[in-house]
């Protein structure tokens with residue numbers, strides 16, 4: 001007994017402290033091969049131009065599966081068949097094992113209509129795929145969430161945010177129309193003019209109103225570079241003021257974000273697209289040997305204000321290589337210059353593969369001593385929120401990204417009756433307060449956010465009760481649509497998919 005405990009302890013120590021061995025020798029090559037596979041597949045699909053032709057056939061297959069569920073007596077609710085390990089969150093949804101799994105394998109970009117300025121995309125197309133497609137054509141989508149593997153479907157049914165959100169809103173606010181297969185198997189299209197109630201109820205519905213089969217998203221002209229200015233600030237009061245000023249600026253910055261390295265050490269960044277770069281100021285931050293972007297940002301705290309030109313796609317995916325700053329816990333020496341030159345081209349390991357291969361000891365460690373949360377609060381509450389999160393977690397760096405929240409119908413709208421500026425506060429990392437307890441701390445933070453008219457992003461762990469959840473999110477329109485489209489047997493409620501006990 002004593003020996004087996006000792007052996008288990010040693011194994012656990014190795015698994016936790018030397019995870020990089022598995023990651024470097026197996027996951028990085030596997031991620032690389034997987035990327036090449038996706039790249040070749042996409043290339044073939046595009047060059048055979050088969051994607052648009054096959055769309056209707058693929059939608060019919062989704063309808064066929066829903067009708068099969070009806071024929072079989074609607075025994076259990078439905079969900080997509082996308083495996084839980086591929087989902088961009090800490091957790092694996094438990095319901096995937098028991099629900100009726102519907103395969104929605106629609107992975108292509110269908111049409112780029114430059115006259116209407118929209119791109120029509122299938123739900124499993126990823127952000128990496130979209131930037132790779134649109135950029136060479138001189139287009140982009142106005143809000144491009146940065147992790148390459150985020151899917152269009154997940155961002156519509158969940159939510160998406162980027163540094164241009166203070167201008168354009170969340171991912172849902174750049175969507176023009178959705179095509180869905182409903183619980184009775186019929187296909188509907190909804191937009192602001194056609195079935196508007198359904199259109200406003202779809203975002204944040206987490207696949208509980210129907211299966212998404214295509215989305216039309218606005219496109220905007222894209223320039224080659226982002227002129228990025230860095231403003232290091234050394235006091236919280238001044239930093240909050242700078243961040244608010246840059247967000248609300250009259251003539252408008254195209255991109256605004258800030259990274260806090262501790263309560264009083266911030267770097268506020270503002271960017272604008274430009275067609276050319278000043279000589280000597282071009283920085284291709286996406287190259288394999290470049291320092292992790294958050295480390296690069298931190299260097300401005302020492303060197304003072306900065307200005308550089310970054311290729312557009314490198315800017316969009318600037319946090320991808322270091323998975324924000326999560327990679328430092330996985331490959332602690334990964335930012336070492338020798339490692340970067342030798343192996344940087346294989347970085348990052350795929351989030352899905354990290355999830356799939358994480359040993360039980362690592363999972364437990366992340367559950368109890370790690371936090372991944374995005375809290376959306378009114379910009380006017382930024383200082384109070386930071387003080388609360390600092391008191392509760394002392395997690396740094398912290399990501400700050402402002403966004404415009406229009407007063408549209410649906411799951412979330414501002415407290416007053418008019419549009420309001422909000423800010424996403426992203427906490428990713430190891431809490432440094434001795435009192436941290438995953439459930440109790442998160443519940444206190446959730447209460448603070450609710451009391452301040454804020455929202456929690458639901459890819460993260462939510463510990464709220466159903467009543468608290470309904471207080472945070474306005475269910476009126478959602479409930480109406482669930483009744484109208486007979487969803488009660490077909491899909492669970494959002495809460496039943498996202499609460500902590502629904503995910504393992």
Ligand SMILES: Cc1cc2nc3c(=O)[nH]c(=O)nc-3n(C[C@H](O)[C@H](O)[C@H](O)COP(=O)(O)OP(=O)(O)OC[C@H]3O[C@@H](n4cnc5c(N)ncnc54)[C@H](O)[C@@H]3O)c2cc1C
Nearest residue numbers: 035038039042043046051108109126128129132133136148
């Ligand atoms: C005119 C045009 C039309 C196109 N139409 C379609 C279409 O109808 N359907 C379609 O699916 N594609 C379409 N594409 C996409 C095309 O196949 C992409 O350009 C290709 O995926 C890679 O482009 P790249 O060489 O710029 O990628 P790179 O810049 O070499 O890619 C680098 C990184 O981008 C990310 N990435 C690239 N492709 C993907 C992907 N498929 N999935 C996930 N991440 C990826 C990965 O992180 C990858 O490591 C179109 C492209 C063009 C130019």
Ligand SMILES: NC(=O)C1=CN([C@@H]2O[C@H](COP(=O)(O)OP(=O)(O)OC[C@H]3O[C@@H](n4cnc5c(N)ncnc54)[C@H](OP(=O)(O)O)[C@@H]3O)[C@@H](O)[C@H]2O)C=CC1
Nearest residue numbers: 079080088123145151153154157158159160161207211212
């Ligand atoms: N910058 C950003 O904005 C970031 C956002 N995120 C979050 O990540 C999540 C997206 O991750 P991703 O892995 O792409 O998506 P997921 O697979 O996590 O999907 C999210 C939800 O959308 C539903 N869904 C997805 N596709 C369809 C479809 N075709 N029809 C019906 N329902 C669908 C899923 O339903 P089901 O459960 O049935 O599969 C699931 O409930 C979002 O919640 C987003 O907020 C994460 C990191 C960064």
Ligand SMILES: CC(C)=CCC[C@@H](C)[C@H]1CC[C@H]2C3=C(CC[C@]12C)[C@@]1(C)CC[C@H](O)C[C@@H]1CC3
Nearest residue numbers: 088089090323324326351354355358372374428
């Ligand atoms: C920008 C916004 C709104 C959110 C960013 C969230 C991400 C930083 C996290 C979403 C899923 C997270 C996972 C991990 C790191 C942080 C995220 C990418 C891991 C890779 C950490 C290591 C674990 O072993 C697996 C995790 C899977 C999910």
